[in-house]
Amino acid sequence: MGIVLYSLKMSAQPIVSSKGKHVETMRKQAITPRNVYLSIVSILGIALVVWGLIRLPAYAPLLTFFLLLALAVAAQITSTSLVGGNVTVEVSTAVSLAVVALYGTSAATVVAAAAVTAVSVTSLQTSWPGWKGAVERISFNIGMSAIAIFLAGLVFEASSVALESSPIFGGIVPWLLAAIIHDQINLWLLIGLLHLQNKIPPLDIWRDHKWAVPINVLVMSVGGGILAVAVKEFNFLGIAIFFLPILLSAYSFRIYVSQTKRQMGQLEELVALRTQDLADANKELEQVNKDKDAFLAVLTHDMRTPLTSIKGYSSILRDRELGREQQVQIAKIILRSEETLLEIVNNILDIEKLQSGTPILLERSSFDLALLVTTVIESIESLALEKNIAILHQEVPQPVIITADEQKTQRILLNLISNAIKYTPEGGNVSIDTYMKGHFAVVDIKDTGYGIPEDELPHIFDRFRRVESHQQRAVGTGLGLAIVKSLVEAHDGEILVTSEVNVGSTFTLKLPL
Numbered sequence: 001m002g003i004v005l006y007s008l009k010m011s012a013q014p015i016v017s018s019k020g021k022h023v024e025t026m027r028k029q030a031i032t033p034r035n036v037y038l039s040i041v042s043i044l045g046i047a048l049v050v051w052g053l054i055r056l057p058a059y060a061p062l063l064t065f066f067l068l069l070a071l072a073v074a075a076q077i078t079s080t081s082l083v084g085g086n087v088t089v090e091v092s093t094a095v096s097l098a099v100v101a102l103y104g105t106s107a108a109t110v111v112a113a114a115a116v117t118a119v120s121v122t123s124l125q126t127s128w129p130g131w132k133g134a135v136e137r138i139s140f141n142i143g144m145s146a147i148a149i150f151l152a153g154l155v156f157e158a159s160s161v162a163l164e165s166s167p168i169f170g171g172i173v174p175w176l177l178a179a180i181i182h183d184q185i186n187l188w189l190l191i192g193l194l195h196l197q198n199k200i201p202p203l204d205i206w207r208d209h210k211w212a213v214p215i216n217v218l219v220m221s222v223g224g225g226i227l228a229v230a231v232k233e234f235n236f237l238g239i240a241i242f243f244l245p246i247l248l249s250a251y252s253f254r255i256y257v258s259q260t261k262r263q264m265g266q267l268e269e270l271v272a273l274r275t276q277d278l279a280d281a282n283k284e285l286e287q288v289n290k291d292k293d294a295f296l297a298v299l300t301h302d303m304r305t306p307l308t309s310i311k312g313y314s315s316i317l318r319d320r321e322l323g324r325e326q327q328v329q330i331a332k333i334i335l336r337s338e339e340t341l342l343e344i345v346n347n348i349l350d351i352e353k354l355q356s357g358t359p360i361l362l363e364r365s366s367f368d369l370a371l372l373v374t375t376v377i378e379s380i381e382s383l384a385l386e387k388n389i390a391i392l393h394q395e396v397p398q399p400v401i402i403t404a405d406e407q408k409t410q411r412i413l414l415n416l417i418s419n420a421i422k423y424t425p426e427g428g429n430v431s432i433d434t435y436m437k438g439h440f441a442v443v444d445i446k447d448t449g450y451g452i453p454e455d456e457l458p459h460i461f462d463r464f465r466r467v468e469s470h471q472q473r474a475v476g477t478g479l480g481l482a483i484v485k486s487l488v489e490a491h492d493g494e495i496l497v498t499s500e501v502n503v504g505s506t507f508t509l510k511l512p513l
């Protein structure tokens, strides 16, 4: 609902020379086609306005003229920047056209220039292009509107005279013609500048803006026509009756557009957020894929080793005549392999439960952690014996009582101590100390094993993570430490590790008392 002013957005990018210094002033002073064009339009337009101002005393009644001028300014200031374009919709040009009919073309150039100056000055507050830029912008805007309304006025006057004899055509055609001329002159003057300045093909600009042409023409001709008739018939009252509602609707339209813009902004934010979500989901999917691959590796490699061993030794038992001692030896190996298999299966089942997102339920009770450590060591001592590893464990003189889930604590200790044995070569040793420190019960599990490279340390508690060089040395799933971490966290405890390759590792378990 309004007339479009093709308001100018001056190119604000300064030109930078090879030495990096700004040479903006050189550009401004240089005689370029853009500058020549800008000067011609500005000078021509301003000359027309001066001519309009000289004829000021002839505009009668002068008070109504000034009232119309004030309304044009107000209308222009309520102009609405349409989303994403340098096109503004307002109704001030309808006033200019009415002024053409009421006071003549020269008066209309003054009204148009006043309105355009007002809006250019207001917009400078938000985008100050420097005083030279500001003068350029305002002069060109004035020039463009003055020339457009001047030519529209000429067409209006000529067609009014030509159609004087036909009351119907005479009352419609001049308004329509003038509005079309005004709109197109305004648009093409702007296209000229944008083309010279930014090298945009003229037809591209025209195509972008052509949707606005019918609205402009309609509002300018109908609005201008009604306003002129109203002022002729009712003078001041006419302005109030016919123009103020238009102005108010322009204002509400402006509010509507700014709200829409805000909503669009929110929508864009939402889209950005969703895109992020999608990226996160993709990352998660990648992780799931990696886990799947690692899981398959466990199934194919780590479970295969004990299975092959069971199969091989069972065949030996079946096919060969063996002495009692040899039979016991083989049975032990088979049992060991079965235990390994069971451990792998248990680990897989546990990690699924622990990391499924459902909180870990703890069955808390008070027990002696030192005693539990001793029990766990006893249960896996045979592993150490097989590898000739000494377990150094000092009995603690007094109990270390904690309130925790005993079974889960046992699992933590079992994983840590069996790892220490698993990743220590034959003849090494593992020392285990239990003590109290502050509000924590602490268990240090120190081995003289292969150690963990520094860059692997931060990831060692991730599931399926195994140090590459350890994979040939021991069977494992890479799940034991992930289980330990989940269980320790569920107890509000802490698990720390220090390690040096080929020297050994120390895992420190801290559980609150």
Ligand code: ADP
Pocket (backbone or CB within 6 Å): 415, 419, 420, 421, 423, 447, 449, 450, 451, 452, 460, 465, 466, 467, 468, 470, 475, 476, 477, 478, 479, 480, 481, 482, 505
């Ligand atoms: P795994 O079933 O492979 O033992 P864990 O989650 O228990 O899985 O351990 C992950 C990896 O951390 C192991 O594969 C091993 O490379 C390394 N690791 C764990 N404990 C020790 C240790 N005491 N000494 C050296 N490396 C260790």
